[in-house]
Amino acid sequence: MPWTPLHSQLHQCLIDRQLLPLGANILVAVSGGQDSLCLGQLLRDLQSRWRWQLAVAHCDHGWTQDIGIADRVAQVTARWMLPFHCETTANLPETEAAAREWRYQSLIRIAQTTGSTYLVTAHTQTDRAETLLYNLVRGAGADGLCAMSWQRQLTPEISLVRPLLEVNRAQTGEFCRQYQLPVWEDAYNQNLKYARNRLRLEIIPQLAADFNPQVESHLARTAELLRADVEYLESLARDWYQQALDEQGVKLDRVILKSISLSLQRRVIRQFLTQALGKMPTFSQIEDTIVLINAPNRTRTSTFSHGLAAEVSGKWIVVRQ
Secondary structure (H helix, E strand, O other), rough: OOOOHHHHHHHHHHHHHHOOOOEEEEEEEOOOOOHHHHHHHHHHHHHHOOOOEEEEEEOOOHHHHOHHHHHHHHHHHHOEEEEEEEEEEEOOOOOOHHHHHHHHHHHHHHHHOOOOOEEEEOOHHHHHHHHHHHHHHHHOOHHOOOOOOOEEEOOOOOEOOEEEEEOOHHHHHHHHHHHHOOOOHHHHHHHOOOOHHHHHHHHHHHOOOHOOOHHHHHHHHHHHHHHHEEEEEHHHHHHHHHEEOOOOOOEEHHHHHHHOOOHHHHHHHHHHHHHOOOOOHHHHHHHHHHHHHHOOOOOOOOHHHHHEEEEEEEEEEEEEO
């Protein structure tokens, strides 16, 4: 098959962003839809240039609409002459959250079994636009609006990589037709009871028709711009967090916190509470703790999880029961 512009685009993206190094052990998540089949074919075609070790993983939710898809993905994988791994479950609730959580846990297990240090998924520009809108209507801040990043750590040993974030579904669809890849779109992706499907099938097309034909690419560009801003702010916040933290790593210096902007205060407090509570704090918990920066001694927040609360102790903020 011919070398296409999409091959060149992905090849250059991998060079520019340094996403997948030479000789990497890579697990490719393939659902059977056009985006993941396009990704699998592209990586297979680039494999000789990059000397990767590739394997394919498929997650079968055990839902009625999934019947037969795993066998079809296995057939395509055999055509690619790559190892194929499949995990299946039963009685999985048919919700977006449950499906996503199970898929990622399954893919991590397969990656660990195969010794893969990179898990590659076929999230596209379309998915990035959907994520921005989805998180916007839920009241997310800048971090949530750019949540779909090019790369992040799933475990200390496994990186999640999304190399198609500048590729749209029209491109992946045309690529699959050109390569005669057998696409199987399941009913899940057309079910309008799921919020993301409504965004993709109804809201974004309506925005394109009524406001801006390029709305998808512009939303994705906004996410990319925000990502750079967030990374910069997070790097500053980490520095301030280390300055404000006491030697034992359990208290924050209010004097130092008073000297920085509200944006950085929120990020420092979030890092502090994440460490103290063992999980990401809510927006209200962060805001309640920020009030303590200028509060009288012994002022406390309302109780967090496990009976913990943040409290003013002299010049310090400390989390205790």
